[in-house]
């Protein structure tokens with residue numbers, strides 16, 4: 001069980017369990033002199049194309065010529081491997097910094113404090129009539145009443161129900177039920193682009209050749225490009241495709257590119273590899289026999305890396321023996337590696353022409369190498385991939401997944417921010433963001449650029465992007481001022497101006513203009529050309545800004561971000577997705593809505609449930625203290641009926657309700673237990689229950705146990721009723737027949753116990769009913785008054801909780817003042 005670096009030979013590895021990529025990848029030898037022996041040889045990020053990861057499957061291995069056996073050196077074992085990190089993430093998930101949980105601990109600590117005081121008081125009080133041991137037992141009884149031991153179990157049941165529903169209804173698997181509650185508080189969702197918002201499959205639209213520094217007319221059919229041209233050879237060879245069981249497999253983008261070109265790929269057989277000298281990993285020739293003289297052999301592969309955004313191959317022309325390096329990748333990167341005088345001046349305009357339409361554009365370039373084979377073999381990557389000649393642009397169509405727009409609309413209507421974090425080009429990302437309605441039609445986009453990245457402290461440029469027209473606005477104080485003003489508060493996503501930038505600009509701003517970081521985090525909508533590490537960092541920055549972040553990705557280059565998010569939703573079922581709390585089998589973006597709805601419902605349930613458990617324990621505490629004051633107590637069966645027959649049943653019923661499956665609403669559920677709404681509701685209900693218990697206690701002085709038992713039994717049902725939260729986040733009570741039926745049954749049973757209990761039942765419960773019917777009617781009147789006041793006051797409190805607080809009024813006034821100022 002280890003990660004290993006390949007030193008000799010080539011391997012074809014199925015990494016789907018780790019990365020989610022269904023196509024096997026080619027791993028090539030690290031190819032450097034002194035590899036693994038010296039320091040500074042192996043770079044984890046750059047050399048992923050030479051690393052064999054633990055848990056992945058080697059489909060095929062091949063030795064290269066006379067190099068010797070295929071050889072790899074172990075670099076990490078056990079938990080230190082990449083798979084080990086995934087297992088660690090599952091076994092020891094990062095602590096969920098969730099307000100609700102923190103508040104619940106504080107609340108339990110308060111209950112424990114109350115229990116300790118009650119314990120001391122009870123022991124002291126009971127010592128007057130009982131032995132020390134008995135007095136301590138009475139005191140311990142109180143502790144178990146005030147700090148409900150079933151609280152953790154009750155809280156877990158709600159999340160378990162939500163977890164089961166997510167799997168059954170939406171095919172979303174959840175590894176950590178606690179994360180469901182956290183998902184209920186999400187106010188910002190980051191989306192990866194390729195494979196998440198857009199389909200995994202691509203279609204080749206065409207090729208735009210570049211010749212002598214000039215952009216030529218696009219060719220829709222690349223097979224018409226002359227076979228003896230570098231462009232044709234590049235399209236045929238610059239990929240990491242391989243043949244597994246007679247089938248060509250590899251990156252879908254590479255497959256489309258290769259197939260469009262009508263060349264044939266051959267790989268050396270184990271028994272004839274001596275023919276391939278220098279050792280070719282594959283040989284490519286045009287399908288048309290007449291063109292056989294253009295056959296090329298691939299001698300070295302520099303695999304694709306997300307961090308570098310490019311890949312290369314070194315080929316040898318079998319006719320003239322010349323070596324050529326072909327390099328393809330993100331256009332900005334490839335053009336930066338080309339000879340500047342050969343890069344067409346209008347290439348940016350052409351690039352924008354395609355990217356603004358949402359096409360995925362890759363640039364391709366070449367350089368003829370003069371060096372002999374043994375030198376090329378040990379040449380470093382950066383010494384091969386420079387001084388290139390641009391060959392052209394390859395344009396791919398990458399359609400949106402169905403349903404993206406509806407998801408975006410629903411998220412915006414619910415005031416949830418949406419952000420795109422992608423490794424792709426900024427213009428393509430902007431176009432996709434517009435097409436899927438992540439950027440609403442009425443929003444203005446400011447693209448932030450740096451005039452010259454080469455010189456530190458060069459000014460930022462803000463470019464207004466309106467529709468498909470680019471209207472450059474030079475460094476503009478007003479826009480910066482705008483950013484500052486808008487960025488003062490946490491953005492709700494409804495602000496009119498948003499910001500788009502690349503990973504490079506983002507890194508620059510973080511170092512050179514940190515005062516803008518918080519504003520950009522609040523206004524940013526598209527973060528393009530982001531490396532996997534930058535994606536993860538962005539999620540963490542947003543969290544530091546106060547957002548509860550959801551991340552939706554397809555696993556491959558999003559693993560870090562998925563793991564860092566408060567709720568990571570992986571649209572791939574690879575093992576790496578174990579780092580994210582949720583995994584959607586269907587691979588559709590709709591999973592995000594399912595998770596949010598279930599999360600909001602689970603959070604509401606947890607609130608109701610927590611309030612219920614806290615309220616029942618304090619209500620029972622009041623009853624027991626009142627009875628203790630008369631040196632009395634509930635009978636064993638009375639305790640059993642209250643604890644098992646009422647509280648356990650109603651706690652379960654409160655936990656099992658499904659979400660309201662309608663559209664997400666604007667107001668997210670409360671995430672703080674100790675905030676005004678929940679705390680007030682709990683305290684007021686406790687007050688009401690206490691007052692009516694005391695009234696019953698004094699109303700029937702000769703049957704106090706009867707009065708307290710009957711009224712408190714109704715109160716446990718009543719508390720479940722008032723703390724049942726239905727719409728907007730959960731299905732209404734009217735749809736929960738089990739809850740309604742059990743409530744009616746419990747109340748009817750209580751009426752029966754009050755008025756017509758059979759002798760045997762009365763004896764079993766040790767119930768001493770008042771002789772006079774008048775007394776029983778008085779208790780019934782108190783019960784009805786209790787029910788009425790509890791329900792009415794709870795409704796009033798719920799309305800009150802939705803009103804703006806004085807601090808909100810203060811913010812509104814501030815905003816009004818600003819508007820007045822700007823109109824002067």
Ligand SMILES: Nc1ncnc2c1ncn2[C@@H]1O[C@H](COP(=O)(O)OP(=O)(O)OP(=O)(O)O)[C@@H](O)[C@H]1O
Pocket residue numbers: 192193194195251253254304306307309310311328329330331361362421422423424425557
């Ligand atoms: N097979 C490939 N060969 C060469 N370049 C590639 C290849 N695949 C992608 N690229 C380039 O590298 C860039 C970064 O790729 P990466 O996989 O990190 O992100 P992405 O797939 O574009 O977007 P997302 O982050 O939304 O999944 C791409 O935008 C593209 O320009």
